[in-house]
Amino acid sequence: MGSDTGEPSNDLLAHIAWSRITEPGDTVAHTLIRALGAVPAFDWLATTSATTPPGAPPDPRWEKTASNWRARLSGLDPRREYSVITGLGGAVLTARDPRWPAQLHDLGERAPLCLWVRGDVRALNRAGVGIVGARACTRYGERIAQELGSGASQAGLTVISGGAFGIDAAAHRAALANGSATIAFQAGGVDRFYPVAHTDLLGRVCESGAVVSEAPPGSAPMRQRFLMRNRLIAALSTAVVVVEASWRSGALSTARHAADLMRPVGAVPGPVTSMASAGCHRLLRDGMAVCVTDAGEMLELAGPLAPDPDPQTTQEGFLDGLDDEAARVLDAFPARSGTTTDALVHVAGLAPKTVVRALGTLQLAGRIKREGGQWKRRP
C-alpha cells in the first residue's frame, strides 16, 4: 500500500542516520538539520571531529551534544534500515515527502525527523481523532472507548491511539470493527509490535490504517520514547479525548501536548470513586479538557470536519411523550451502538421485568429497533 521500493535519496539516508543517532524530540538536531541540510550536517558529524558545526557560534554545549551523537555512529547502516522498512511493506517519510502529514509542522523544532510507517501511509493524511487512556482501564472505560471509536469511525474520522492495552486497544478495535482506518503510534521500532500481546491487533491495524513510529526499526520502547510518542498522537489528531486515566497516567501527557498544540481536548468523566477516572477529573478541574459524555460530544469537539452530533443525544425533549420507565430505558441506550436487555437493566437500574415492558413500549412507539440480536435507537 505505502511501500517504497526505489533507490533512497542521500537526503533520506542522512535523515535515517540522524533518526538512529538521536532520541525523539532532539530539538538541537532538528535545528541543525534545518539550517545545514541533513547531508551536510551528517557529514560534519561523521567525517570531522569538530565540536562546533560549520556556521554555528561556538558554544561549550556543542561538545557534549556532538559526542552523544557520535557515540552512536558505529555500526550505522541507513541503507540496511531502509531495506528493513521496505521489506516490511512500509515506508520511511521525512518532512520533504509529499505524504508527510502537515499537522506535524505544528510541532516546530520538536517535529520528528522521520516517520517509520507500516500499513497504509495515506491514513496519515486523513482527519483523525485521538482516543487515549489508561492501560489499566475498567470495563466502563473500555465500553466508552469502544463507543467513541465507533462514533469516530462512523463519522469518517480515523481513530488515532497508542496501541497499548486498555483504552487504546478498545478504540483501535472499534475502528477495525467498523471497517475504518486507525493509526497506532509506537514508542519503539515498528519492526516489532509492542506490546507483544498486541501483535495480531497491530497487524490488523496495518491492514486498514498504519502503525507508525519516529524511532527506527530495532529501537526499544523506552519510557522517554513513550512520552515523546504522545506528542505525535496529539499533533496528528484534530481533537484528543482521554477516556480513563489515573492521576499520573501517560494519557495526561498526550492531553497536555494536545492543549499545547491548540488541539481541543476532551475528558470522559466517571465515578469519583474510580481511580481510573481521577486523571480525567483532573483535566476537567484544571480546565484543560471539556467534559465529553458521548460520541456526539466528541465529534462536536473535533469540529466542522465531523458531522452534526446525533440530535437524539443532545436535543432536549427527546424523552418527551414517554412514561418514566420508558424514558429511563431509552435514556440508558448508547448514542449509536447497539445494546442488550441485560446491559439496559444494569444502566437504567430497573428490574428486568420493567425493562422488558419499557422495551415493548419503545418498540411500539417506533423509538427503538431490534437488529442482529441487539437493541438500537431509531433515528
Place this chain on the structure above:
Amino acid sequence: MGSDTGEPSNDLLAHIAWSRITEPGDTVAHTLIRALGAVPAFDWLATTSATTPPGAPPDPRWEKTASNWRARLSGLDPRREYSVITGLGGAVLTARDPRWPAQLHDLGERAPLCLWVRGDVRALNRAGVGIVGARACTRYGERIAQELGSGASQAGLTVISGGAFGIDAAAHRAALANGSATIAFQAGGVDRFYPVAHTDLLGRVCESGAVVSEAPPGSAPMRQRFLMRNRLIAALSTAVVVVEASWRSGALSTARHAADLMRPVGAVPGPVTSMASAGCHRLLRDGMAVCVTDAGEMLELAGPLAPDPDPQTTQEGFLDGLDDEAARVLDAFPARSGTTTDALVHVAGLAPKTVVRALGTLQLAGRIKREGGQWKRRP
C-alpha cells in the same frame, strides 16, 4: 431556640400579610414595599380601590397586579399566622430583623419578603455550603452526598439543602450524623413538613439547624414555589455543589441561581452511562460548574472560610512507596469516612484476596486503621 414571643410590630404584620397575598419572588410587591413601606403599601391595597399606588406612575399593568393581590385579601389574619409560627417554636423574619441573613440582599428585588423559620434561627447566620441533587439518585450519588455532607460538617460549615428525597436527604443526614447544623429550605409552609415521609428527618433538622420557607404556614408546596425556593438555597450558600442531577433536574436551577449570584458552583461527575449524572455533566460542559470529586475539592470551592483540604486527597505522591495493589486499594478509600473490605473490592476492582493482602500491607505501613468495624485512612 429562635422562638419569638413578643408583640409583633405593625411592619412585621404587614410583611406577613404581603407574604400571604404574593407568590415568592414577586418583584413588583418587593419594589413597592421598599418604596412605600410595608404598612402604607398594604393600607393602599386593602383600604382603597385605587389601581395605582400613591406616588407610582399610572400604568395599565397595576390594575392586574393589584387585583391579583386583592383576590387574596379575604380571610387574611397576620396575627394568627404569627401565632402559628411562634406556637411551633419558630420565628418570622423580615429584612429589618438583625437576624436576617445578609447574603439574601444579593437577591435584590427577588429577595423574599419574609423568612418563616423553625428551629435555630442562628443557623441562618453561619457559613454554609449547598449540597443538592436528584430525588431519584443512585447509591453512588447518595454515597457521595453523604461524604460531602460529612466533609462540610467536619469543616464547620452548615449543610444547606432542600429536604427532598435522594441527594438532599443524604446531605442533611450526614450533617446530623456529625452533630452539625443543617438547613432545609421548603417550598411550602413550615407548619407541615414536605415530603411527609421526611417528617422525622426535618424534625431532627430543626433540633440543630432550621427548616425555612418564604411561604407562610399553610402554603402548599407548588411547582413554582420549588423553583423559587432554589434561589434561597443558592443565595444562602457560600458555594453550591450538585451531586447528581438528571438532564432537566430542578437541582440545575439551583446551580443557575448560584451562578447568577456569583456563588461558586461544583458538579460531581459520574458514569456517562448514568442518567442521574447527565445534569452534572451538562453543568461541566457549559462551564457553569467546576468538577468536584471529593469533600476537599468542595471546601476549596467554598473558599477561605473552609480549612485546607485534606492533604491526603490532593497531595501528589501520597501513594508513593506502596506496591501497585496497595496503592490501588488506598486510592479506593473515601477521603474521610470509613469503608468496608467489600466496598474496597468493588471500588478498587481487585479480587477480595488481593484487597485483604493489600489491607494488611497498608495497616503495617500505618496508612490505615480499623475503627468501629470499618477501615479508615490515617492522617
